[in-house]
Amino acid sequence: MDFSQFARFSRVFRKNEIIFCEHEPGDTFYLIQSGRVKLLKNMGDQERTLDILQPPEIFGEMAILDNSPRTASAIAMEKMTALEFNSQNFEILMLGNPQIALKLLRLISKRIYDSKRRFMILSLPDPQAKVADVFLMLDETLTDVDKTSDSREFHTTIEDIAHWGGMSIVEARDVLNLLSDQNRIKIFSNRIEVKNIFDFNRFVTLRRNQILRAARTKSRNYL
Numbered sequence: 001m002d003f004s005q006f007a008r009f010s011r012v013f014r015k016n017e018i019i020f021c022e023h024e025p026g027d028t029f030y031l032i033q034s035g036r037v038k039l040l041k042n043m044g045d046q047e048r049t050l051d052i053l054q055p056p057e058i059f060g061e062m063a064i065l066d067n068s069p070r071t072a073s074a075i076a077m078e079k080m081t082a083l084e085f086n087s088q089n090f091e092i093l094m095l096g097n098p099q100i101a102l103k104l105l106r107l108i109s110k111r112i113y114d115s116k117r118r119f120m121i122l123s124l125p126d127p128q129a130k131v132a133d134v135f136l137m138l139d140e141t142l143t144d145v146d147k148t149s150d151s152r153e154f155h156t157t158i159e160d161i162a163h164w165g166g167m168s169i170v171e172a173r174d175v176l177n178l179l180s181d182q183n184r185i186k187i188f189s190n191r192i193e194v195k196n197i198f199d200f201n202r203f204v205t206l207r208r209n210q211i212l213r214a215a216r217t218k219s220r221n222y223l
Contacts, residue, residue: 005097006089006093009083010082011030011081011082018073018074020060020070021070021073022040022070023070024069025063028063029064030058030082030084031058031085031104032053032054032058032059033082033083034079034080035054035055035076035079035080036052036054037075038052038074039051039052039073040072040073041071043122043166049163050115050122050166051115056107058107058111059111060074118166121165121166127171127175128178128179129203129207130165130166131176132200133204134161135154135192135197136197150196151194151195153194154191154194155191156192157190161176184200
C-alpha cells in the first residue's frame with residue numbers, strides 16, 4: 001500500500017517513547033511504517049501486553065471512530081515511524097483517494113476485531129483458559145481445514161501462545177505441558193496439534209459462563 005503522498009503526516013518516535021496512555025483523550029490514530037509498537041492495558045493490579053504491532057498495522061483508531069478515551073497505552077519498542085491521522089486529515093484521505101481509504105477502513109475493521117478478540121482472551125481468569133482460547137482464536141483464522149473434524153494443527157510457537165495469552169513464556173510452557181500430559185495437545189518443534197478443538201470450546205464457554213454468573217450474583221448482592 002503506497003502512502004508516499006501522505007509523507008507530511010509522518011511522525012518519528014524514539015525507542016521506549018510513550019505515544020499515548022490508557023484513559024487519556026485522543027483524536028489521532030497511527031499507521032506504522034517502520035518499527036514496532038507495544039500496546040499495554042491495566043488488568044486489575046497488573047499491566048498486560050495486549051499486542052505487538054508492526055507495519056502496516058494501525059492503532060488508536062477508536063479515537064477517530066467514536067471519540068472515546070484511549071483503551072490502552074502505546075509504547076514504541078524501537079525507533080518507529082508512523083503516519084499520524086486526525087479527523088481532519090483522515091477526511092482528506094477519504095475524499096482524495098477512495099481506493100486507499102477503502103484499504104485503510106478494512107485495516108481498521110480488522111484491527112477492531114483483533115483488539116476485541118484479544119481482550120476476550122485476557123479477560124479469562126486462569127492461564128489454562130487463556131491458552132485454550134488462543135487456540136480457538138487461531139482456529140477462527142483457518143480457512144482451508146475441515147471444520148467438522150475434531151483435530152487441528154497450528155504452526156505456532158510457545159512464544160506466540162504466551163504473547164497472545166498475555167502471559168510469560170514460562171507460564172505458557174507450563175500450561176502447554178499440562179495439556180500435553182492430559183493428551184489434549186501434542187507439541188512439535190514447529191507446530192502444535194490440538195486433539196479436540198471442540199473440547200477447548202466447551203471449556204472456554206464454561207469459564208465465561210462462570211464469570212457471567214459470578215458478576216450477576218455480585219450485582220444482585222450489591223443491590
